[in-house]
Amino acid sequence: MKRIEQKGSEGDHLRIGEDQTLLCEGAWTLPHVAEVERIVDKVAWPVGRQLTCDGAGITAMDTAGAVLLRRTVIRLEQQGRRVHVQGLRAEVREIFDMVTSNWPTATPAAFTRPSSMAQLTQLVEGLIRHGQQALAFLGESAVALARSLTAPARIRWRALFRSLELDGFNALPITGLLTFLIGVVIAYQGAEQLRKFGTNIFIVDLVGISLLREIAPLIVAIVIAGRSGSAYAAEIGTMKVTEELDAVRTLGISPIDLLVLPRTIALVIALPLLTVYADVLGVFGGMLIASGQLNVSFEEFVARFEEAVALRHFLIGIGKAPFFAMIIALVGCYQGFQIRGGVEDVGRHTTISVVQSIFLVIIFDAICSILLNWWSL
Amino acid sequence: MSLLTQTEPPVIEVSHVSTRFGAAVVHDDVSLAIQRGEIFAIAGGNGCGKSTLLREIIGLLTPSAGSIRLFGVDSRQLEASDDNAIHRRCGVMFQQGALFSSLTLAENVAVPLREHAGISPQLIRDIVAVKIGMVGLPPDSAGKYPNELSGGMRRRAALARAIVMDPELLFLDEPTAGLDPIIAAGFDELVLQLKGLLGLTVVIVTHDLDSLWRISDRVAVLGNGTVLGIGTMQELWASNDLRIHEYFHGPRGRAAEAQHGSKL
Numbered sequence: 001m002k003r004i005e006q007k008g009s010e011g012d013h014l015r016i017g018e019d020q021t022l023l024c025e026g027a028w029t030l031p032h033v034a035e036v037e038r039i040v041d042k043v044a045w046p047v048g049r050q051l052t053c054d055g056a057g058i059t060a061m062d063t064a065g066a067v068l069l070r071r072t073v074i075r076l077e078q079q080g081r082r083v084h085v086q087g088l089r090a091e092v093r094e095i096f097d098m099v100t101s102n103w104p105t106a107t108p109a110a111f112t113r114p115s116s117m118a119q120l121t122q123l124v125e126g127l128i129r130h131g132q133q134a135l136a137f138l139g140e141s142a143v144a145l146a147r148s149l150t151a152p153a154r155i156r157w158r159a160l161f162r163s164l165e166l167d168g169f170n171a172l173p174i175t176g177l178l179t180f181l182i183g184v185v186i187a188y189q190g191a192e193q194l195r196k197f198g199t200n201i202f203i204v205d206l207v208g209i210s211l212l213r214e215i216a217p218l219i220v221a222i223v224i225a226g227r228s229g230s231a232y233a234a235e236i237g238t239m240k241v242t243e244e245l246d247a248v249r250t251l252g253i254s255p256i257d258l259l260v261l262p263r264t265i266a267l268v269i270a271l272p273l274l275t276v277y278a279d280v281l282g283v284f285g286g287m288l289i290a291s292g293q294l295n296v297s298f299e300e301f302v303a304r305f306e307e308a309v310a311l312r313h314f315l316i317g318i319g320k321a322p323f324f325a326m327i328i329a330l331v332g333c334y335q336g337f338q339i340r341g342g343v344e345d346v347g348r349h350t351t352i353s354v355v356q357s358i359f360l361v362i363i364f365d366a367i368c369s370i371l372l373n374w375w376s377l
Numbered sequence: 378m379s380l381l382t383q384t385e386p387p388v389i390e391v392s393h394v395s396t397r398f399g400a401a402v403v404h405d406d407v408s409l410a411i412q413r414g415e416i417f418a419i420a421g422g423n424g425c426g427k428s429t430l431l432r433e434i435i436g437l438l439t440p441s442a443g444s445i446r447l448f449g450v451d452s453r454q455l456e457a458s459d460d461n462a463i464h465r466r467c468g469v470m471f472q473q474g475a476l477f478s479s480l481t482l483a484e485n486v487a488v489p490l491r492e493h494a495g496i497s498p499q500l501i502r503d504i505v506a507v508k509i510g511m512v513g514l515p516p517d518s519a520g521k522y523p524n525e526l527s528g529g530m531r532r533r534a535a536l537a538r539a540i541v542m543d544p545e546l547l548f549l550d551e552p553t554a555g556l557d558p559i560i561a562a563g564f565d566e567l568v569l570q571l572k573g574l575l576g577l578t579v580v581i582v583t584h585d586l587d588s589l590w591r592i593s594d595r596v597a598v599l600g601n602g603t604v605l606g607i608g609t610m611q612e613l614w615a616s617n618d619l620r621i622h623e624y625f626h627g628p629r630g631r632a633a634e635a636q637h638g639s640k641l
Contacts, residue, residue, distance in 0.1 A: 030494055030542060033500070034495045034497075037496060037497060062575070063511075063543050064496070064543065067503045067507050068500060071500070071503050094574065095574060095575075098511070102507045102510030102511050103507060103510070104506040104509075104510060104516045105516070341478065341522075342523070344478050344479045
């Protein structure tokens with residue numbers, strides 16, 4: 001019998017015999033399936049409603065090959081033909097039958113996009129739910145704090161001191177370095193302008209007030225949000241995923257007492273201290289540049305500092321720090337408790353915790369600036 | 378297919394493997410050979426290094442001493458040459474399933490095909506749907522995420538992903554641990570069925586005495602860092618070694634033997 005070679009088929013996986021029989025041959029296995037698929041797509045199917053598919057030449061077949069053959073048969077049948085598969089070797093037939101019997105009967109319902117109104121409803125409901133949850137968390141934490149303050153024995157001192165060390169003491173190098181550099185940068189930028197007017201000594205006002213009042217507390221808060229807020233979310237979230245939080249609850253311990261309060265109290269203590277430390281290093285950085293670039297000696301700098309920088313700037317700066325601390329700790333812990341699913345959720349909520357806490361810190365700072373300006377402080 | 382000649386080299390050959398983590402010795406001179414087409418079980422008490430041995434065979438860990446050959450290739454060369462051909466011939470099902478939590482069940486199963494096969498998305502979808510059916514998952518579970526699936530379904534999904542490339546060699550790490558007895562028994566049957574259909578060589582790490590009796594052709598019992606014994610369950614059941622005796626003749630071991638031993 002003369003066989004017509006199908007164009008483009010280097011291997012002979014599929015040919016059409018002269019009597020319009022479909023001849024399947026060779027290896028129908030995963031390494032060859034891509035090639036076979038290309039051939040199948042290009043074949044000019046014989047006309048006629050009856051089609052015989054002869055698989056006697058198939059030397060090897062695996063599930064992928066069987067799926068391809070089955071799919072080809074189904075497509076031909078959808079075109080209104082009747083296909084008869086014959087001649088498969090026993091082990092090939094076994095695989096083909098297995099695929100046939102496991103062929104999905106119904107395709108799952110296609111995903112339909114909800115209407116925009118439904119999406120809006122969902123969004124608003126989500127926001128309301130989040131708001132309620134956040135409020136509930138805040139309330140729960142406040143109650144726990146009140147309870148702990150009336151009975152200090154309830155406070156987890158070990159966890160508190162550990163948090164003080166990890167989130168406060170260990171943050172000294174990074175916060176110090178950063179504010180020192182910021183002090184240097186501010187002094188450099190100011191030096192250029194001040195020299196033009198011959199008002200070199202005002203470098204003290206510039207560096208002192210801006211750092212003490214605004215920049216040092218903000219830099220510290222941002223570093224701590226990235227360093228500790230994210231850690232809180234990830235830690236608590238992982239504990240939730242591994243059911244450790246449930247274990248804590250069943251042991252009769254409140255997760256808020258155990259995890260939230262120590263961290264919050266520790267940050268409320270640590271952040272003002274870190275801010276004072278950052279003030280010192282930042283001003284020192286400015287001082288170095290002042291003496292190097294503007295010929296303002298250390299003595300002149302300190303003397304001017306006393307008269308130019310009022311105590312209230314320093315107090316406002318460190319006064320904001322505890323509030324920043326509360327924002328960071330509560331947002332971090334809250335996002336940790338929000339984690340539901342698995343690994344992916346941990347990453348997502350950790351990111352949210354950092355973004356949200358920095359956002360809220362800056363909002364709070366802006367509100368403070370406006371209010372203090374009203375009261376002319 | 379017709380390659381089964383008289384003396385075929387073993388699919389996996391573990392020779393004189395020792396493993397140490399710091400001062401802790403996990404394996405001390407472990408040797409075993411796994412033949413094509415058998416279901417080979419690795420048993421032994423908790424912490425005897427079963428899973429460690431499995432991780433070494435699949436190349437996730439390097440033994441401190443000794444060599445492991447897969448299809449005649451040394452596992453260390455395999456790592457160095459970055460040759461995926463061997464990896465494509467192996468399917469691994471991890472203890473907790475290790476499904477990617479950001480992907481749906483169908484996407485999870487499709488990952489090896491997308492990465493390695495180079496076939497059309499339509500064909501990938503069909504293969505995935507058939508494999509999902511083969512492991513006994515309902516078609517509507519295909520769009521679900523791993524955290525929406527029950528433990529047994531997750532295990533089946535992991536199996537579907539392991540067999541999606543039609544591997545020659547299938548590794549199962551404690552496939553029935555934590556499953557209810559009906560699902561666990563169903564899983565055993567599934568492994569047997571797949572082995573028959575796809576001609577798999579199966580390496581299974583398990584504590585499950587019912588599984589050992591039901592599906593394993595040969596069992597290696599690990600303990601004290603070495604292989605205490607290798608053989609069929611009947612041979613091990615009759616073993617005189619005290620530790621093997623202890624392992625199989627506990628109350629659970631006797632119950633499993635009473636149920637399955639006579640049928641074999």
